[in-house]
Amino acid sequence: MVAPNNRLIAELTGVAPKEKRSAVIQMAPGYYDASNTNRERDWGPVSSGGVFEDHHFTDATRSITLARLRKEIRNNPYLAGLVNKFPEAVGYSNLRSRTPVREYNEAKELFWFRWSKSVTVAGDSLRTLEEIILRELLIAGEVFLVLLNSGKVQVVPSEFCGSPWLNGASADSNEINGIRYNAVGRPQSYRFGQSTIFGTVDFSDRASTVVQARNVLHVYHKDRVLMGRGLPWLLPSLATARDLYEITRAKTKQIKDVTSLIGYLKKSIDSEGIEKFMRGYDPEEEAEPTAATADDAADEAPATGRKIVLAPGSFPELEEGESIELLNSEYQAQDYKELIMLMLHAISSPVGLPVELWFSGLGDVNYSGFKGLGTQWNARRKYILNLLEGNYLDRLHFWRINKAANEGELPPNPVNDDDLIEWAWKRTAVLDDEKHAKSVTLRLKSGERILADFWEEDGLYEEEVLERRRQFYIKAMIAAGELAADVDPTTVKVPLTFLLKNEIPGSAPDKPENVKEDASENQDRAA
Template sequence: MLKRLSGIIEQLRGGNVPPSTASGRSPRQPFFSRLRAKYDAANTTLDNMKHWSRADGLSAASANSPDVRRTLRNRSRYEVANNSYARGITLTLANDVVGTGPRLQMLTPDANANRIVEQEFFAWAESVGLAEKLRTMRLARVSDGEAFGLLTSNDKIDAKVKLDVRLIEADQVASPTLTLDRERYIDGITYDADGNPVSYDVLRQHPGDVTFAADEDYDTVPANGVLHYFRCDRPGQIRGIPDITPALPLFAQLRRFTLAVLAAAETAADFAGILYTDAPANGEADAAEPFEPIELEKRMLLTMPGGWKMAQMRSEQPSTTYSEFKKEILNEIARCLNMPFNVASGNSSGYNYASGRLDHQTYYKSIRVEQSQLAHAVLDRILHAWLREAVLIEGYLPNSLRTLDADTTHQWFWDGHEHVDPAKEANAQKIRLANHTTTLAIEFARQGRDWEAELKQRAKEMELMRQLGLSASDEESLSPTQVKEDNAEDVPHAN
């Protein structure tokens, strides 16, 4: 060992090392070629030791254990229920993702079949409150990390198809008490050899119910009857954690700071004034009891003891940094949801048109990604279950739908986002259509509307206008830019 260390020291000094060193390396292989590159973030020092002390190498399933997820759910639910900002952020996100609900457009070659399916599915969705349930699932993903829906049958539904979606909280999908874990069975979900879910164990009562018993019964539901909606952040992750998990400490800091500022302001306001003296400790001044309260009458003059003065306590709360602190905290909170600050705070006073549009581009892209996931994980499976039941009803749907693959014969439309300047957007649409860089289907889809339905409606309106002898005004046939220029010419100019 000493020989090896002496050889290393000698080579560091630039000396020669005999070929037969203890390291066993070839003499043609320099020592420095064996060094490994290092990263500052991989070094553990006295300064960063405490910061990285909680870092671990657990798998996704172990890191998101039932105890960890239960704690995160309880804390996030509490924060959403008691923090106005947390409540508003989650509601805004659910409304922007789901809106008034998705709309189905069938793309089969049979136009009549498409129309029938779209109308009947829309009527069924209205009867079961599908849009409201989707918004609830999105809210649950923010605070619970995941949402579950059971595809069941409900005879009370006012539709021919009795399919229903019953939502349950993540607490009910768990391994039953005293049930030993077995191979490919994790946290209430059984998987096959390829990692696909086979069945879910669902408790018949919520663990938080007062009537819940330790030996509560459960139902094993096949995977094709369960909708599991969550965001997978790591390979191998099978259960979700709340979307606002990184922001939970920030919500607590925001509330603590607000309460501290309020308490300081109230403390300062509780004192009408204070007595103080400029005399030294042993100077001449009348005796005054320290901390003795003095009752003051309204609109009356007051004399002070000799050598004493009265001054009103100055309230310095809230400080000038209070609003800046809240702004930075809210900005950091909203970042984990890809939400701009003005949407999270409900305040766009510090924005101009360009900055507002730029921030919303990232937000709207995130909304489109979430809508795509929601359509794939929830809506497509609901449509498949609805079609499977609908085709069994004699004479309800055309027979042409029995042999079609629903994966490639439909699409979903969502609510569009209003443009800040409708005139500019309309002019841009006209230019894109004129140079064939877009289609009516794309432009209507951006507004969450079906282009075929809109054109049919427009044709009906034009036909009725012709029957009534009405025609579009000249101003309506002009582009928004031309209308704006024409209106500007009518305004008298100042001399």
């Protein structure tokens, strides 16, 4: 169970909680450094329930953390740049049916294409939904998709899933952080609260809605055993991102201050004059009568030294014996860039997207280093894609396609196997397309890969590539007058070389790169 908030209970009930005294237990150093405590290293308070993730990241902690993250992304340009680049770097899905029946594959893909134009109850497309999910994984670590009878999806943010406050785990001891579990720890239902006029979320029984788990897709990354809710992927980056934002603002203000003349006037006068000057002494005031009463004296404002405010580009005229002593003549910035880069790496490391792929204008990474970063991101991207497919895309497809088949919108699967699908994703961007093309050619010649493999890297399948080339060939032959306009396309034979290499019949073959030109031809060209 989640421990109740004593301060909140005291405010609601009016009963002050009992004070607990904590004592620091000094223990002799043990064999393991990881369990030892000393003054040189701050491990924080020892927690006996560290294995229970949901007991620490409670509704209250989640509310504060997510509010800070969402605000920081809207104001911090560094964090906003990372979040905005992330969906673009991951890419978007494309469903391909892989049953042996071509007619069914085309019907399913057409249905999915049309349905994906409006997926949510708000009318958002599947591409928009995928972008929202990727952003929510960074900010909240999770998102809930409620499957409705209408065939639409309702998107519920993380903040709207929770349990009533007073008893921490609701009246049911099996409910933790808005999720009710069965005896073996499997989610049975989810509690979604309702927003109030005060900007909070009400999770009470009268205001919340409990939805069965079979109708909810809980998209999150589970990385430990006792973990029922997701953690923001940017959670370790928030403090560093805030520090970077404040450091940048402070450095900017420091630079602006240098452009202004800030200092003090220095006079060469005797010791008596210095004392009067420090007291705000003005010689003209000596001729004025002094205050008649103590009340009149109290009403007088204390005298101060002169304050000169300069407009940009101006300079004061100094009197005899005066000089100006500046307080800020320069600013230090020797290690500023190194510090910024170190903090940027710390921000992006938990996400796995290298800084050089979303923070432009670095100029410190050479060609080989950039290729290495691309390889690093390619591996991380494949891991994220597998996570997305397993967590919600496969389940979303299974629910919607079965619903369409039961309601007659789609013919039944001829092989009765809905797992015969693939999610096509465009390949990760490469730095040098020319070198990539040479690598593809070498792999094709060696027999390591086939053309279909490289087509699929671009999100295409061999059937549609070959059909598109066939249609282009027929249209080109009709335009050239080689075929009649009313020809039956099914009777036209397309050369295999064109389908595989776009080679027009009768065209001159490409000259091998290693064949040298005849010397006589060179002489004729020179003449």
